[in-house]
Amino acid sequence: xxxxxxxxxxxxxxxxxxxxxxxxxxxxxxxxxxxxxxxxxxxxxxxxxxxxxxxxxxxxxxxxxxxxxxxxxxxxxxxxxxxxxxxxxxxxxxxxxxxxxxxxxxxxxxxxxxxxxxxxxxxxxxxxxxxxxxxxxxxxxxxxxxxxxxxxxxxxxxxxxxxxxxxxxxxxxxxxxxxxxxxxxxxxxxxxxxxxxxxxxxxxxxxxxxxxxxxxxxxxxxxxxxxxxxxxxxxxxxxxxxxxxxxxxxxxxxxxxxxxxxxxxxxxxxxxxxxxxxxxxxxxxxxxxxxxxxxxxxxxxxxxxxxxxxxxxxxxxxxxxxxxx
Amino acid sequence: xxxxxxxxxxxxxxxxxxxxxxxxxxxxxxxxxxxxxxxxxxxxxxxxxxxxxxxxxxxxxxxxxxxxxxxxxxxxxxxxxxxxxxxxxxxxxxxxxxxxxxxxxxxxxxxxxxxxxxxxxxxxxxxxxxxxxxxxxxxxxxxxxxxxxxxxxxxxxxxxxxxxxxxxxxxxxxxxxxxxxxxxxxxxxxxxxxxxxxxxxxxxxxxxxxxxxxxxxxxxxxxxxxxxxxxxxxxxxxxxxxxxxxxxxxxxxxxxxxxxxxxxxxxxxxxxxxxxxxxxxxxxxxxxxxxxxxxxxxxxxxxxxxxxxxxxxxxxxxxxxxxxxxxxxxxxxxxxxxxxxxxxxxxxxxxxxxxxxxxxxxxxxxxxxxxxxxxxxxxxxxxxxxxxxxxxxxxxxxxxxxxxxxxxxxxxxxxxxxxxxxxxxxxxxxxxxxxxxxxxxxxxxxxxxxxxxxxxxxxxxxxxxxxxxxxxxxxxxxxxxxxxxxxxxxxxxxxxxxxxxxxxxxxxxxxxxxxxxxxxxxxxxxxxxxxxxxxxxxxxxxxxxxxxxxxxxxxxxxxxxxxxxxxxxxxxxxxxxx
Numbered sequence: 011x012x013x014x015x016x017x018x019x020x021x022x023x024x025x026x027x028x029x030x031x032x033x034x035x036x037x038x039x040x041x042x043x044x045x046x047x048x049x050x051x052x053x054x055x056x057x058x059x060x061x062x063x064x065x066x067x068x069x070x071x072x073x074x075x076x077x078x079x080x081x082x083x084x085x086x087x088x089x090x091x092x093x094x095x096x097x098x099x100x101x102x103x104x105x106x107x108x109x110x111x112x113x114x115x116x117x118x119x120x121x122x123x124x125x126x127x128x129x130x131x132x133x134x135x136x137x138x139x140x141x142x143x144x145x146x147x148x149x150x151x152x153x154x155x156x157x158x159x160x161x162x163x164x165x166x167x168x169x170x171x172x173x174x175x176x177x178x179x180x181x182x183x184x185x186x187x188x189x190x191x192x193x194x195x196x197x198x199x200x201x202x203x204x205x206x207x208x209x210x211x212x213x214x215x216x217x218x219x220x221x222x223x224x225x226x227x228x229x230x231x232x233x234x235x236x237x238x239x240x241x242x243x244x245x246x247x248x249x250x251x252x253x254x255x256x257x258x259x260x261x262x263x264x265x266x267x268x269x270x271x272x273x274x275x276x277x278x279x280x281x282x283x284x285x286x287x288x289x290x291x292x293x294x295x296x297x298x299x300x301x302x303x304x305x306x307x308x309x310x311x312x313x314x315x316x317x318x319x320x321x322x323x324x325x326x327x328x329x330x331x332x333x334x335x
Numbered sequence: 336x337x338x339x340x341x342x343x344x345x346x347x348x349x350x351x352x353x354x355x356x357x358x359x360x361x362x363x364x365x366x367x368x369x370x371x372x373x374x375x376x377x378x379x380x381x382x383x384x385x386x387x388x389x390x391x392x393x394x395x396x397x398x399x400x401x402x403x404x405x406x407x408x409x410x411x412x413x414x415x416x417x418x419x420x421x422x423x424x425x426x427x428x429x430x431x432x433x434x435x436x437x438x439x440x441x442x443x444x445x446x447x448x449x450x451x452x453x454x455x456x457x458x459x460x461x462x463x464x465x466x467x468x469x470x471x472x473x474x475x476x477x478x479x480x481x482x483x484x485x486x487x488x489x490x491x492x493x494x495x496x497x498x499x500x501x502x503x504x505x506x507x508x509x510x511x512x513x514x515x516x517x518x519x520x521x522x523x524x525x526x527x528x529x530x531x532x533x534x535x536x537x538x539x540x541x542x543x544x545x546x547x548x549x550x551x552x553x554x555x556x557x558x559x560x561x562x563x564x565x566x567x568x569x570x571x572x573x574x575x576x577x578x579x580x581x582x583x584x585x586x587x588x589x590x591x592x593x594x595x596x597x598x599x600x601x602x603x604x605x606x607x608x609x610x611x612x613x614x615x616x617x618x619x620x621x622x623x624x625x626x627x628x629x630x631x632x633x634x635x636x637x638x639x640x641x642x643x644x645x646x647x648x649x650x651x652x653x654x655x656x657x658x659x660x661x662x663x664x665x666x667x668x669x670x671x672x673x674x675x676x677x678x679x680x681x682x683x684x685x686x687x688x689x690x691x692x693x694x695x696x697x698x699x700x701x702x703x704x705x706x707x708x709x710x711x712x713x714x715x716x717x718x719x720x721x722x723x724x725x726x727x728x729x730x731x732x733x734x735x736x737x738x739x740x741x742x743x744x745x746x747x748x749x750x751x752x753x754x755x756x757x758x759x760x761x762x763x764x765x766x767x768x769x770x771x772x773x774x775x776x777x778x779x780x781x782x783x784x785x786x787x788x789x790x791x792x793x794x795x796x797x798x799x800x801x802x803x804x805x806x807x808x809x810x811x812x813x814x815x816x817x818x819x820x821x822x823x824x825x826x827x828x829x830x831x832x833x834x835x836x837x838x839x840x841x842x843x844x845x846x847x848x849x850x851x852x853x854x855x856x857x858x859x860x861x862x863x864x865x866x867x868x869x870x871x872x873x874x875x876x877x878x879x880x881x882x883x884x885x886x887x888x889x890x891x892x893x894x895x896x897x898x899x900x901x902x903x904x905x906x907x908x909x910x911x912x913x
Binding site (some may be wrong): 241 | 698700724725728730732734735739740741742743744753754757758801804805807808
């Protein structure tokens with residue numbers, strides 16, 4: 011059969027009109043971006059290689075300008091929680107009636123409250139309560155979620171369906187509401203807040219863990235382990251769990267920010283530590299009555315809280331991006 | 336450029352006009368994070384004349400895909416064209432930006448991508464995807480006047496040219512409704528839609544079955560002859576290249592190490608690498624002999640056959656398909672199999688033949704609906720999990736893909752020690768390491784690999800580790816499911832040699848599942864040919880491969896690349912003289 015498909019395009023129909031107008035076309039090599047620095051050798055001499063490595067790192071930072079700032083913020087706040095006395099000379103409970111309601115100044119960075127207590131000092135000391143509760147909450151959510159997800163993914167069938175429907179119920183209830191119910195049942199305290207926030211956020215961990223487990227148990231290397239005569243518990247502990255945890259750990263980093271916010275919210279509502287404890291949510295709540303006249307009492311701890319949440323989210327996002335690469 | 340009006344000169348002998356594609360001294364580097372640049376293509380010259388089929392052969396990592404992506408302006412952003420020029424019919428396109436290159440791609444050069452299963456848009460009908468290619472590539476002058484009907488007609492014509500029958504139906508189908516071969520033809524139709532003068536095909540058949548591969552390649556050759564196209568065929572399979580092309584370029588580590596007409600390369604290969612590739616190609620060798628000397632397997636006689644170590648009788652397996660109106664899919668239907676002691680039994684078939692299902696039933700990963708599997712007097716289909724675990728000491732499995740069958744977090748020593756620990760065989764850690772080193776030595780790796788992770792090993796090394804792990808329990812039988820299919824030919828040859836040597840040393844029996852009859856010839860004693868879950872033919876390799884009793888076996892044999900005794904040379908001569 012002859013095919014009439016080909017009425018060949020003449021070469022002139024190639025877009026010649028957009029060829030560069032200048033008669034002397036530069037050879038490609040002289041236009042390549044690194045040839046000026048490295049010559050024809052791709053690896054380059056050591057000096058320019060080092061220069062390029064530095065440039066690379068700088069450009070990485072330029073692409074994620076908030077990352078170093080986020081790391082610094084989180085590091086400082088962890089410092090507050092560990093050794094608060096290094097960061098402030100005032101005690102968190104030391105009131106001075108003569109200096110109440112002072113606005114932020116060189117003397118009192120965050121200003122003072124109704125009783126003349128230094129707000130910066132209370133924020134620094136409060137970091138420990140808030141961060142401990144957050145950490146505990148995330149650990150609880152991580153452990154419960156991982157175990158539940160592992161069971162569901164590994165058991166499969168009816169057990170999987172049953173477990174995951176319960177998890178769906180937990181996902182359906184707004185987590186703050188759920189946490190409030192749990193604290194109401196257990197009693198008001200910072201530990202119970204941590205427990206409540208943990209319970210109300212385990213569902214996300216369970217979902218991620220289950221889907222990772224499903225991928226891993228259908229992989230060849232798990233099949234191979236069975237084929238080699240490895241017993242079930244050993245397969246789960248040595249192959250399934252370690253290979254499933256990656257994504258769950260990235261989620262944990264993300265959950266830290268959310269948990270800080272949840273812990274502070276419950277503190278703000280009065281479910282947590284009683285006054286005069288310097289818990290961040292409570293600090294914000296204490297300034298509530300004076301917002302119109304002395305706004306810094308609520309704003310300064312609130313800004314600290316917001317910065318920590320944003321910073322942890324930023325770090326978690328860059329962790330996930332690194333994993334994808 | 337005014338001298339290169341090639342409208343009428345398709346038949347012009349090469350040399351008087353500019354070639355369709357000329358790549359001169361092209362070098363491409365990839366950016367390696369924080370460590371500068373690593374060269375992938377290091378100065379390559381290549382030309383394709385009208386009506387010429389040029390093959391670019393190389394193993395994975397040789398830079399062949401980078402080279403053609405460079406020629407088409409499809410390089411990723413982390414690649415850098417360091418030097419060299421690319422010209423299509425004398426028009427220098429070096430350094431053109433994407434927008435200008437898109438006027439060349441499709442119109443002038445058609446590209447056929449590697450994997451038909453991932454290269455079509457799954458949510459668009461085939462027809463729409465071809466029409467897209469027709470519309471984007473029509474000459475600017477025509478662009479206003481043409482109507483949808485004309486586009487449709489052009490798309491249908493293109494599908495027909497690509498060798499599809501019943502094009503009206505295919506036009507309205509989605510990719511998932513087509514077989515792999517049909518999808519590849521649809522991709523060829525898309526490549527032809529812009530009425531290109533040169534086709535660049537990147538491993539167009541490596542994801543397809545041999546018989547389909549043969550038909551697709553036959554069609555490409557016919558297109559070249561009918562339309563006077565130039566074809567640049569990129570392949571890792573030297574036999575495919577030798578069968579079909581006019582000229583061959585062999586690429587290794589970013590350089591062309593061999594170039595010439597097929598016959599010259601075949602008979603007087605200059606580069607040692609080409610000679611090694613030729614030697615490794617399974618199509619042109621006989622049975623592998625162990626390096627140690629004679630085979631350990633006893634010569635069998637009709638009166639006194641060697642005893643079976645594994646036998647299967649009447650195995651059937653039906654998969655239930657979901658969805659309304661669907662019934663079961665019979666993956667296996669009454670399959671019998673005998674594996675004799677110290678021999679290799681190959682199971683051959685194309686995708687969907689049920690050979691992987693059979694293998695996984697034989698080792699107890701899957702249960703059969705009917706039938707029995709006997710291993711040393713015990714029926715494998717009735718044992719419970721604990722007994723199966725004991726049986727596993729005699730029966731080990733090697734997976735197809737060494738990139739997924741090793742836990743990425745385990746070091747080599749932990750991987751190989753795992754079965755030893757699981758059965759509590761060697762409890763003393765120092766002795767265990769000793770045993771692991773022994774096993775590594777058996778697969779020709781040394782102790783320096785002990786602490787490496789799978790990601791730090793090449794494909795061949797990984798498969799060696801997987802084999803060492805399977806040998807750790809000193810099994811009598813190894814079931815190898817496509818164990819060399821994911822490897823480059825030269826690595827494949829090494830692993831096959833290793834298997835033959837291990838068989839001689841330990842008296843192992845192999846059940847070797849493969850789609851490649853060429854490999855069967857190299858290592859098997861007996862062969863079972865399967866199609867659609869049924870055994871088509873079974874017998875000794877000598878008998879089945881030389882005097883096949885069944886048409887399907889004959890078809891398979893004819894489709895092996897390199898099986899045709901006088902391939903391109905005669906066709907080539909006719910074309911040149913005629």
